[in-house]
Amino acid sequence: MLKESRQTAIAHRALPLRAGFALAAGRVAKDLSRRLGKGSGGVIGGNVALRLDPRVLELLASHRETALVSATNGKSTTTQFLAAALEVLGPVAHNRGGSNMANGLVTALDAARDAPLAALEVDEAYLGPISAAVAPRSITLMNLSREFTRGVSFKREAGHWRDTAAHLPPDCTIVANADDPLVAWAAQPAPTVVWVEGGLLWEEDARLCRGCLEPLAWDRAGYRCDVCGLTRPEPVWRLVDGEIHGPSGSVPADIRLPGRANRVNALFALATAGVFGVDPATAMAAIARIGDVDGRYRQYDVDGRIVQLHMVKNSASWGETIELFACDAGAGLLFAVDGFGLTGRDTATIWDAPVERLAGRRATASGVRRDDIALRLEIAGIQVTTVEDHLDAIRSCPPGPVHAACNYSAFNVLKKRLAS
């Protein structure tokens, strides 16, 4: 439940004059940006507010119970699940659009000033300063693995998370993945940790103990470092045969989103909601209503092709998406990859993906980077054709279900075009 002292502070808490002015200026910038067609304006609005008052994030968060969620993969979905679960306690501020740095958080909190709760996904590299500013009630750490191929280091992020865990407010609980040795090492210094059997999406980055750089010994019980003694902690939350088991019982993981990874996201959301006093059955009922996450997993009908969009950003999410494709042998496969943004400039991560799981299938590659993807598919033994335009590519598939793996820019293009 919400702490009484914070509950009494919630109502109509006035912000200092400077913060109020900074936020008002941020809202003007946001509206202007939106009218100029430059997107939602949330980032620029937050930037303006932070420039005028660097303490504005801290002030906006000070009267709330805040849950932060960070991970290489799954943080948007888990945060949306968690926001739904926490809404049984009261209004929840939530950065639904995925702007997960300080500027986006400012905009999200400002848009729900009276919400006593906040569920915020946080970029992995900014967890420390954001945690220091918002004094969270919980931090959910799900996984860490290789990201974009230029300059972002999951190794440095693990160290950053560990520093963050060592400097938490005393009443903050970390909800952490026991199965990911990078996460377990990062969460070690935290005063209170709720361990979750969250699985390991991407094993390649979990071979070494981050503390000692020695190879971890793996067996059926998990991992062990013979130098520093890091071992897999015993989880109290598990996903077994489609049921989520927590300290107070179990509940079926009946969600509308596809794939095991989304059931794991639900597991983390339930474990975190438990920190706030929400029981698993109530939380699951709220989560079960969610049918898409900002367009991800939504289905569209294109002349009899029922298209479901999946966003892929890195090696682990490629792996997760390909596993889902492999389990749906009758569906058409589209790989839509455009050239904007980091994942468009650099398509290398597909070379790490276990595309061989789809050997023998047919697939279409579309978008500016279709040749990059087509070569990888061809080498994996997939019969690939290339079509420049995404919608033409969809129509080239036989009628019926079609899975579309999209990079960030192709996802946004397709989402707009399919909705219109």
Add this chain to the structure above:
Amino acid sequence: MIACAGPLLIVSAYPDLTLPQADDGNALVLAHRARARDIDTETRAVHCGEHLPPADIYVTGGLEDEDQGELARWLASSPALRDAIAAGAAVLGLNSGYQVLGERFALTDGSLREGIGVLDVRTRRGEAWIDGPVITRPNADLGLPPLSGYESHFGITELGPDVAPLALLEEGHGNDGTEPRSDGALAGRVVGTYLHGPVLARNPELADLMLGLVLGRTLEPLPPSFGEASRRRRIDEARRWVASGRPKVKL
């Protein structure tokens, strides 16, 4: 094959000790192009804790990172690597792997470490992050067309007399940024380059060069495929980016 009996063995060396850039993709491309010529191949990744086996081609590298010293330690501790090179194996070092193959390289804090010394190059850490697209000039001696890639490093690499640059540059910083700008180095069957990630995917001629080095012959060309198409587009994009004054958002 040359370095060991059985199929052509392509080893990805210690991908867990660099900041991976999907560099393992290079092993897949090498195997693919060998198989297209009916050459039996096997690919294998070797991780920290294991010594390298005798192999025909070794691929190593990734972004510079704090574990680069460990990469040098493990490469140096594998006697099979030097023996295989002496027996005719080829080595491709990418970015941090290129630096480590040299006589000396720098850690991320700037401190210098001994490399494994199979390339006559020395790298120190510069002050600026070198980050951008690369287009090489053709290298007729090696049968290489203009290559397309991306570099992302702090390294300033000086070439000694026992190596030749892999290619001169149309665009990019390359080894040390001085004119004539060059990328990478080649000595015998050991090749290093700052073109990072799955560079062979977009530049199949470089893959064929590696295969030819270990097989001891020039390989017959294969029909152009998606890799060449991708390279054409990337080179066009990079040239447009240069023509527009290299704006901050890079390709």
